[in-house]
Amino acid sequence: MTTDEVGHGRRELLRARGAWWLLGLAVFLAVGTAFGRLAARDGGLLLVAQVFHHPIALPMLIVGVLAGAVHLRFQRPPVRSVAAATAVLASAAGLVLVPFRAFSGLGPEVTSVQEAPGRSDRRLVVEEDSISIDPVWRVYVDEGSGTSQRRWRVGRLHGDDPNDGLTEASWADPGTVLVVTGDGRHHLVPLTPDDGRPARTLSRGYWED
Template sequence: MSETTAIHQVSEQDLLRRRHTWLLTGAAALLALLLAAGVQAGQDGGLLWVARAFDHPLVITLAILGLLERAAYVGLNHPVARALAIALGLLTGLITLVSVTYVLVMGLWSTTVSSENAPGRTDRRVVVESVPGILDPLWEAYVFEGAGPFQRHWKLGFFNGDDPDNELTDATWSGPSQVRIVTGDGHAHLIDLDPESGRPTRPLNRG
C-alpha cells in the first residue's frame, strides 16, 4: 500500500468519524430543544400534546447523555478522552438502571381517572388524573381547552391523599364556565373559569 493511499484512507476515516460525531451531537442538541419546549408547554396554559410528548426531563436527559457519550467516544482518539467517555457511559447506564427500576415500581405517567365535557361544549373538559406517588395517593385536576394540536391545559388543583380530608372525591361541571370540586371532608368548592380561555380564576390545592 502506497503512502498516498494510506493517507487517503486515514482522511476518509477521519471524515466519517467527524460526520458521525456531528450527527450524534446534533441529535443531542435537538433533544435538548425538544425538552425545553416540553418543559415550557408543561406550564399552565401550554400546548397539551407538546407537554405530553416532551415534558419528560429524566428520560430525555438520559438520552442526551447517551448521545453525547457516544459522540465523545467516536470523535476523540486520545485514550484518556475515550476513557472519560466510557466512564460517562457507565454512569449514564447506572442512572438509567435506577430510573427504570423506579418507573417499574411507581409508574412514570399519570392515569386519567375521569373526563367530562363542559355543558354544551366539546372543546372544554375537566380531567382528573392519578399521579404516581411513593406513599400517598395523589390527584391533579385540569381543564383541557381547545381541540386538536391547539388544545391547552390549565391546572384546577392538586390533592394529596395523605389526609383523607384532602382527597379528591368528585370534579364535575356546575356550568359551562364553573367546576364543582368535592374533597374528602365533604366540602364543595366552586371554581370559576375565564369564559374565553378556560383558565381557572382560583386553583385549589389541598395537602
C-alpha cells in the same frame, strides 16, 4: 497517497460528520427540553409537554448523545472507552425511563376524562398519583384541540388527611368545574369564557412546591 491513507481519511471524515450530527441532535434535544419545561407550566401546550417534558430521561439522553460525539471525534483509547461506556449507559437509561414510567404504574394515572356539556374542545381531566403512601389528585382542564391544546390546573388535593381528598370532580356547567372534597364541601371553580383558564386554583392538604 496509499490506499490505507485514503481509507483512513474517509473514516476520519465519516467520524467527524457523525460527531457533528450527534452534536446537532444534542442541541435539538436541549431546545426541546427547554420548551417542554415551559409547556409543563400552567396553561402550556399539552402536546409539547407530553413529548419533551421528561426532566430525568431527556437530560440523560443528551449526555449519552454528547458522549457518543466525543467517542467519534477523539482518538485516545482511554477517552474513547469512557465516552463509549457513558454513551451506551446514559442513552439506554434515557430511552428506558419514559416507557418504564408510563407502564410501571409509578407515574400519575388518568382516572377520569369528561367533556364539558356541549363543548368537545374542553375536557376535565383527573390524574391520581401517590406521594409516599398518601393519594394525590390533580384536576385539570384541557382547552382546545390538536397542537394548540392547553392544560390548565384546576386543583391539587393531597389525601394525607381524608377530609382533603377528592370525592368527585365534574362539570357544574360548561364554564364551571365542581370539586367535592372528603369533608363534603363543594368547591365551584369558574373558567374564563375565552381560554378556559380557572379563575382560581383549589389546593388542599400538604404540598411542598
